[in-house]
Amino acid sequence: xxxxxxxxxxxxxxxxxxxxxxxxxxxxxxxxxxxxxxxxxxxxxxxxxxxxxxxxxxxxxxxxxxxxxxxxxxxxxxxxxxxxxxxxxxxxxxxxxxxxxxxxxxxxxxxxxxxxxxxxxxxxxxxxxxxxx
Numbered sequence: 761x762x763x764x765x766x767x768x769x770x771x772x773x774x775x776x777x778x779x780x781x782x783x784x785x786x787x788x789x790x791x792x793x794x795x796x797x798x799x800x801x802x803x804x805x806x807x808x809x810x811x812x813x814x815x816x817x818x819x820x821x822x823x824x825x826x827x828x829x830x831x832x833x834x835x836x837x838x839x840x841x842x843x844x845x846x847x848x849x850x851x852x853x854x855x856x857x858x859x860x861x862x863x864x865x866x867x868x869x870x871x872x873x874x875x876x877x878x879x880x881x882x883x884x885x886x887x888x889x890x891x892x893x
Contacts, residue, residue: 765773790796
C-alpha cells in the first residue's frame, strides 16, 4: 500500500478486504458450529451405511441365487444317477414278485399269510382296548 493512491482505489481495496474478511468470518463460524458439523457427519455416515447395507443385500441375493442354481444342477444329476442305478433293481424286484406269485407253493401260502395278518391285527386291537380300560 502506497500513500500515493487515490481515495477511490483505497475504497475499492477496503471493500475487497471487507468481503474477504466476511468470507473468513463465515468459514470460521461454520467450523465453530459443532452441532451442525455433527449433524452433517451423522448424515454422511447414515448414507454410507445404507449404501453398504444395500450392496451387501444385493451380493447376498446373488450368492443365494448361485447356490440355488448349483443345488438344482446337482439334484438333477443325482436324480439321473439314482434312476439309472435303481432301474435294474426295480426290474429284478418285478421279476421276483412275478415269479413268486406264479410259484404254486407261494400261491398256496397266500391265504395263510392273509389269515395270520388278520389274526395278528385282531390280537393287537384287543390288547389296546384292554390297555385303555
